[in-house]
Amino acid sequence: MERELSRTLPHEPIRWLKEAGFGRVRLPREKGGDGASLPQLFELLAELAEADSNLPQALRAHFAFVEDRLNAPDGPERDRWFERFLDGELVGSGWTEIGGVKLGQVNTRVTPQADGWSLNGEKFYSTGSLFADWIDVYAERSDSGGPVIALVNVAQPGVERDDDWDGFGQRTTGSAPRVLLMRGSSRRTSMTLPSASATKLRSISMCCWRRWRGSAARCCETSARA
Template identity: 50%
Template sequence: MTTTAPPAAPGTAPGTASAGTASRAASSPTTADLLDRFSELFARIRAGAAERDRTRTLPRAEITALAEAGFGRLRLPVEHGGLGADLPQTFAVLTELAAADSNLAQIWRGHLAFVEDVLTARSPEFRARWLPRLASGAVVGNAWTEPGEGARGIASTTVSAAESGGARVNGTKFYTTGSIFADYADTTVTAPDGTQSIALVPLRQGGVTLTDDWDGFGQRTTGTGTAVFADAEVPAEDVYPFAERFTYQTALYQVVLLAAQAGIARAALRDASALVRDRTRSYSHGNAERAAEDPQLLEVVGHLAAAAQTAEVLTADAAQALQRIHEAENGDPTVRDRLGEAAELASARAQVVVSQLVPAAATRLFDALGASAVREGAALDRHWRNARTVASHNPWVYKARIAGEHAVHGHVRTDTTWSVGVASR
């Protein structure tokens, strides 16, 4: 969904610091400015969130509006047509979007990761090719996970040379969050020599079929369905080894989920607070004539407020860790690896807490309300369904083990590129 944006300057070769670091020196927007830029759009998105969830209506118009407003250019340097946000600012804005509709925040997960790949790329040609595309409003989705009994860490989807001089991609993916709304899919493939690679597949072509067949009980409108590539064409220069990806990608993917959870917690607090404040009915065995004055109900809302604050603080802390590794990505490998481990730990520890805290809070909100709160028209169940679904993406029990391993042994496992599938025998 390419849109009109400020013209992008030609790509420049990165030095020891990333392009994102350089942009901070050129222009440093405040978080308040960034939030203000999107406030009206977020309000409109929030107004339709419950109905979209109820009817499983994909937010196509909302994603287009976000792209046109520059959401996909948050991280791009100002001199390349972007808004110049650092990672903590980006995740603050993403959390605000999640508070409006957590589905939309998760939809941008693949895009945010690919932007990071461009910002830290060592190839000036790659940067020069993709920065203008992103600046013009191109949206990138995700196509990594495969259905069935495929081998763990090895893509069954293949890429091969085409007679035209480009390449062709063949295979099936699931959990393709964001791709049904996007212009390109960041796709994991296996090259003829067995190399695990990335192919940036243009999606508006006959060789690509995208289906909204995600049937989860939560995050219903993320478009997390099936993508089928049948001789899908991709320029040869847009296929590159997976090993060249930025090193902190796993941590970044997890912090996107943290931001989604933090937004859900804030939305649950917002709805519970409003309903308690406005409720005129009260129980004869309660503590006050109005719900808003009942100390037991206020205690419940207070727990929601504490949960929301905790989730936001942990998300912001993990985003700070990501910023530090981002700035070191193309520098001293020893420093990079140390900061990368710190980012992994920050995201893992946060998910251990947040993955349990937010679903519990989304359930507890009903303790402050009456039976009318469980009616479908109230749509309050979506907060728990969404939180539980986000928490199921990567089991938090493994994150707890990683955190414990570091606490006891002083290190984490070296393999931080996670995958799912059948173990090789």
């Protein structure tokens, strides 16, 4: 409550969770993870929310992306992400366009370059991005107009995350109105075309998340009445 009232971002608790390997709990044991099931993950998140409800929300995009990787075809790219999760690296969200855009309109552009990819755009409502090592960015290719997901390393030049929150919602989830600004090209940007199954999986995971939050809220209401 003290952090909520003073809007003190939970950088230290997030660091504790990273060091404890919380971001890898869903990885299979044979890959170095803890092999937790989805129900077990939600139970852990509910326990975490008892200490600070902002923490599970800040990690929402990370665990959604972990599910994407768990359901991706086995191969070197999947293994690279597993290694990053094992190293404690977290992924934040960069899907929502800023400004007066129409529903479904995407202004963020990815352009192939000789030395990598050029990513230009600005996002907001980017949950967890202030604590993340990577940003999961929804964009369009400038050459074909096709949808892509670009994974952007936050340490590379051209990435800016502004902590300028002044809106509604939870106050310390790293969901500031403008936390991501990308300019220029870099070899440290990984890009994958989102398949229909990956996009559907993300939608399903969000529905499960909302269902869990609703169940938790009903449980709290029942306990309060008791």
